Amino acid sequence: MSEIAVYGIPGSPFLRSVEIALKEKDVPYQLHAMSPADMKTPEHLERHPFGRIPMFEHDGFCLYETQAIIRYVDDILPEPPLTPGDPKARARMNQVIGIIESSLFPKATAPIGFQRIIGPRLLGMPSDESIIAEAMPSARTCFAELDRLLGDKPYLTGDEVTIADIMLGAQLDLFSECAEGRELISGTRLEPWLERMRARPSFEATQPPAMLREAA
Numbered sequence: 623m624s625e626i627a628v629y630g631i632p633g634s635p636f637l638r639s640v641e642i643a644l645k646e647k648d649v650p651y652q653l654h655a656m657s658p659a660d661m662k663t664p665e666h667l668e669r670h671p672f673g674r675i676p677m678f679e680h681d682g683f684c685l686y687e688t689q690a691i692i693r694y695v696d697d698i699l700p701e702p703p704l705t706p707g708d709p710k711a712r713a714r715m716n717q718v719i720g721i722i723e724s725s726l727f728p729k730a731t732a733p734i735g736f737q738r739i740i741g742p743r744l745l746g747m748p749s750d751e752s753i754i755a756e757a758m759p760s761a762r763t764c765f766a767e768l769d770r771l772l773g774d775k776p777y778l779t780g781d782e783v784t785i786a787d788i789m790l791g792a793q794l795d796l797f798s799e800c801a802e803g804r805e806l807i808s809g810t811r812l813e814p815w816l817e818r819m820r821a822r823p824s825f826e827a828t829q830p831p832a833m834l835r836e837a838a
């Protein structure tokens with residue numbers, strides 16, 4: 623396998639999703655760790671015109687958007703597969719990825735997680751309680767629906783881990799580092815599912831920085 627490089631801020635669940643997928647494939651990669659101050663620099667805007675992370679490079683082929691990156695990794699490194707062969711299971715995986723991108727991240731984990739975790743612990747900013755309170759109803763809808771979709775299966779689409787489990791696991795592992803995240807997951811089937819995801823070597827090898835953990 624030729625050279626793979628990933629750019630991003632350690633602790634970002636999107637960066638971590640890419641790293642987890644690469645660990646699942648047992649492929650080496652070079653991590654270019656960035657800081658929040660690097661995001662809108664001309665150098666990074668050249669890599670990612672929207673000034674976001676992660677950014678991925680393989681043999682000069684540059685790609686951003688987490689799900690596109692992981693699907694590419696899954697295509698070039700088919701074992702173990704991270705996409706189900708069954709059309710219904712694959713559709714369910716795609717649905718969960720869509721929920722993460724359209725609802726969970728913008729309406730729950732980003733607003734609440736920024737106010738409770740990233741702002742105070744990484745950037746030294748106070749929490750805005752009104753943003754958190756406003757996001758909670760949408761967050762409850764997200765958790766209820768993801769719990770329903772998981773049902774009693776070991777993983778989101780069945781017996782095997784897919785891209786949806788990786789992306790959701792990375793989001794919820796960090797989100798559980800605040801009281802609201804723990805309250806939302808508590809008592810749902812997502813709680814034991816997250817423990818199963820956390821036990822995977824790929825999760826253990828890609829821990830967020832200690833300063834983002836609650837006890838830090």
Ligand SMILES: N[C@@H](CCC(=O)N[C@@H](CS)C(=O)NCC(=O)O)C(=O)O
Pocket residue numbers: 634635636637661673674675676686687688689723
């Ligand atoms: N849809 C993008 C979302 C990536 C994203 O929002 N990353 C966050 C960090 S977790 C970011 O770059 N935020 C900076 C910003 O929005 O300016 C993806 O899947 O890669």
